[in-house]
Amino acid sequence: MSHSNPPHAHRPPHAHPPDANPPDANPPDAAQSPATAGHTIHWAWLYDIVVWIMSWGQDRALRQWTVKLAALQPGEAVLDVGCGTGDLTLAAKARVGAGRVIGLDAAAEMIAVARRKAARRRVDVDFRVGLVEATGLPAHSCDVVLSSLMLHHLPGDLKRAGLVECRRVLKPGGRLVAVDFVRPAEGRRHGGMGWSAHPTPPQGAPDLAALLAEAGFVDVTAGAAPFASLGYACGRAPADGA
Numbered sequence: 001m002s003h004s005n006p007p008h009a010h011r012p013p014h015a016h017p018p019d020a021n022p023p024d025a026n027p028p029d030a031a032q033s034p035a036t037a038g039h040t041i042h043w044a045w046l047y048d049i050v051v052w053i054m055s056w057g058q059d060r061a062l063r064q065w066t067v068k069l070a071a072l073q074p075g076e077a078v079l080d081v082g083c084g085t086g087d088l089t090l091a092a093k094a095r096v097g098a099g100r101v102i103g104l105d106a107a108a109e110m111i112a113v114a115r116r117k118a119a120r121r122r123v124d125v126d127f128r129v130g131l132v133e134a135t136g137l138p139a140h141s142c143d144v145v146l147s148s149l150m151l152h153h154l155p156g157d158l159k160r161a162g163l164v165e166c167r168r169v170l171k172p173g174g175r176l177v178a179v180d181f182v183r184p185a186e187g188r189r190h191g192g193m194g195w196s197a198h199p200t201p202p203q204g205a206p207d208l209a210a211l212l213a214e215a216g217f218v219d220v221t222a223g224a225a226p227f228a229s230l231g232y233a234c235g236r237a238p239a240d241g242a
């Protein structure tokens, strides 16, 4: 089987790069980013362009696919962990309308860019600097938690701690949707173009379904995403609130 074209080549890419996010004239102080063993990204002003290039212009399609997968409903409360510059968070807000949406990232620079985007669009999204492993949010306060391309930035024990925290903030029966790099299926490797140009994560690409189950999620489903090297897993917080 030839792999000269990325598997998503049939999808029309966005020909135009995302809006530029010029470097901040007053960049956030490094001390504003809390310490974590997760790999944080501080070159936020370049992030959207890098993602656009690495995805062959599929970044917007990926965000729309992810919010569809989450089946977001008007009025739902959503938390996007490791939200980066906020594109998925803003797509989620467009779906839930008046529902409360929080975007959380450990890098103050990412949150600064995300806040500027929300302000430009006059959208009310609560972007805040924080950690997936210690969100500071009340238990049982969210209907849905989204995690996009974040888990591969966490070492193994932190992946588990982060997912346990996501379960804690979900209402009983609430949904977690995780999209990330996964182990390449046979014959489909990391390397080459598209999303697969991302180097294999240092800890190895995660088994998303196993991670969710270990963190106490139930009704876990998983599969390949229609984007090279990416997969997803969805799970529910137990109905008894455990």
Ligand SMILES: C[S@@+](CC[C@H](N)C(=O)[O-])C[C@H]1O[C@@H](n2cnc3c(N)ncnc32)[C@H](O)[C@@H]1O
Pocket: 036, 037, 038, 039, 040, 041, 042, 051, 081, 082, 083, 084, 085, 086, 088, 104, 105, 106, 107, 110, 130, 131, 132, 133, 147, 148, 149, 150, 153, 154
């Ligand atoms: C590859 S980016 C993904 C950004 C965005 N979710 C997306 O889909 O484009 C991974 C993000 O996780 C953030 N991150 C790393 N460790 C974290 C932690 N412990 N808590 C919250 N965010 C973290 C990084 O700063 C970075 O913005």
